[in-house]
Amino acid sequence: MSGVRRLGARWRRRRPLRTRLALAASAAVALVAVGVCAAAFFVIRYELLHQLDLSLTQSATRVVQENRGEGPQIIAGECRFLSAPACAQVVPADPAADPEAAYLLPVSAPVREVAAGTRAPYFSNVTRFGHSLRMLTTPFGDGRALQVALRADPVERGVRQAAVLLAAVGGAGVLLAGVLGYAVSRTGLAPVARLTSTAERIAATRDPRHRIELPPGPPGRQDEVTRLAASFNTMLGELEQSVSAQRRLVADASHELRTPLTALRTNAELLARADRLTPAQRERASGALGRQIREVTGLVNDLIELARDEEPLPLVEEVRIAELAERTVAMARTHWPRVRFELEVGPGAAEAVRPGVPARLARLLTNLLDNAAKFSPPDAPVEVGLTAYGGGGGLELSVRDHGPGIAPEDLPYVFDRFYRAEAARALPGSGLGLAMARQIARAHGAELTAGAAPGGGALFTVVFGGEGP
Numbered sequence: 001m002s003g004v005r006r007l008g009a010r011w012r013r014r015r016p017l018r019t020r021l022a023l024a025a026s027a028a029v030a031l032v033a034v035g036v037c038a039a040a041f042f043v044i045r046y047e048l049l050h051q052l053d054l055s056l057t058q059s060a061t062r063v064v065q066e067n068r069g070e071g072p073q074i075i076a077g078e079c080r081f082l083s084a085p086a087c088a089q090v091v092p093a094d095p096a097a098d099p100e101a102a103y104l105l106p107v108s109a110p111v112r113e114v115a116a117g118t119r120a121p122y123f124s125n126v127t128r129f130g131h132s133l134r135m136l137t138t139p140f141g142d143g144r145a146l147q148v149a150l151r152a153d154p155v156e157r158g159v160r161q162a163a164v165l166l167a168a169v170g171g172a173g174v175l176l177a178g179v180l181g182y183a184v185s186r187t188g189l190a191p192v193a194r195l196t197s198t199a200e201r202i203a204a205t206r207d208p209r210h211r212i213e214l215p216p217g218p219p220g221r222q223d224e225v226t227r228l229a230a231s232f233n234t235m236l237g238e239l240e241q242s243v244s245a246q247r248r249l250v251a252d253a254s255h256e257l258r259t260p261l262t263a264l265r266t267n268a269e270l271l272a273r274a275d276r277l278t279p280a281q282r283e284r285a286s287g288a289l290g291r292q293i294r295e296v297t298g299l300v301n302d303l304i305e306l307a308r309d310e311e312p313l314p315l316v317e318e319v320r321i322a323e324l325a326e327r328t329v330a331m332a333r334t335h336w337p338r339v340r341f342e343l344e345v346g347p348g349a350a351e352a353v354r355p356g357v358p359a360r361l362a363r364l365l366t367n368l369l370d371n372a373a374k375f376s377p378p379d380a381p382v383e384v385g386l387t388a389y390g391g392g393g394g395l396e397l398s399v400r401d402h403g404p405g406i407a408p409e410d411l412p413y414v415f416d417r418f419y420r421a422e423a424a425r426a427l428p429g430s431g432l433g434l435a436m437a438r439q440i441a442r443a444h445g446a447e448l449t450a451g452a453a454p455g456g457g458a459l460f461t462v463v464f465g466g467e468g469p
Helices: 002-014 017-066 109-116 153-188 190-205 224-272 279-306 321-335 358-375 433-443
Strands: 073-076 087-092 122-128 131-139 144-151 317-320 341-345 353-356 382-389 394-400 446-452 458-464
Touching: 017 087, 017 131, 017 144, 017 153, 087 109, 109 131, 109 144, 131 153, 190 224, 224 279, 317 321, 317 358, 321 341, 321 358, 321 382, 321 394, 353 358, 358 382, 358 394, 358 433, 358 458, 433 446
Parallel strands: 341 382
Antiparallel strands: 073 087, 087 144, 122 131, 131 144, 317 353, 382 394, 394 458, 446 458
16 A cells, blocks of 8 residues: 555656646546536436336326226236336235236245235336336235336336436546646646746746746735745845845955955065065065955955854843943044044933844944044044933934045945945945944844934934844
8 A cells, every 4th residue: 555655656746747737637527527427327217217116106006996806817918018008917925816827927925925915015127028127016905916017128228328428428528627627737837837937047047037927917816826926026036136246245355355465465475575675675565464464354354244144143142232332432442542432321321231242233333433433533523322212212322423424425325335435445444344334233123324414424323123133
């Protein structure tokens, strides 16, 4: 039995879904057609036999009424002809009382039992005169039984004709079921076929720009296959955006790495001929080489950080944002000794906590502070503010500088990877800090925005909702 199941499962795996669906639909329709024809055959057969039995019952009633006082005898014997009335004979319970003339219909022990009253009336099939007869045996009274018979071959012929006709109808139904099953599978799986073709084309060309054509209609009334195709198109759109972003990242990274790597190679080749350089030249080349190595290392580390989409869950903990801001601002003062940093914590914000990764949140604020310090004039402070808002425990962390601010044409792109405004191209950095800051903010359920500060300068705001991520 298990071998048969394995064989069936192997057969299903080797057959296309369209073939299996066509066979299943055809089998279902064919089963219904055959079942209806079989039921119709049995109903017709029952009705024909029932009509013949009713005729026998009527004939028996008429014979009883016309021959009530007669003894054992043959009453009518013309049932060999289709147009003749039924054959009828009266049989006593005691064989010694039989008439001298032989009976036309067969007399058996059950007939005597009916005559004696020990057996109920019954119908039977017999063959006489070369024809099949339907016979009724019923009590006649006074220890006698009445046998009435009619030719049954017309009924049998009608049953055979009905069987042939219904078999033909059933066969036609099976063929129609096959055609309909194929049509249903072809029509119903057309979107799946298009989906499969699109997926194969994408796998062959590695081009996610292909889409599946969807039938027209309101979105709320689409069938399951159409919704599957729409979901597949949505997935392709997301894949296309991901591939495009990956290609842009690789292109931008290669562009950003080209300059420092070229400088590294140049300084390395220069130091390789150190015997031809003066001590001052060697010192300058060594210092430049160290700075460039640190720059490339920082760029690679930033790329690795940007490649992470989620924060590591085991490192998430409750973070007091005010304390984290104080530590981060203190570190920024050591890194930028010529820039004045001012931190202001508003009422209700000092004790506020949020679930997150402390190191990642510190990196977010560090990137914002570094960006502000690069553009801040020596005599102007970088203002950091932490305030609570709303009744749900929302927090707002802001970083403002008093530099030239962000040009309106640059504002939509400040969080793009490797984007650097014209005013920032001469400053150190790779253009990844703000992109990384936004990614960290979104990973913690916050939103980072940029804008122009009142009175000049740039203002970056991190808004934490009332609930953590």
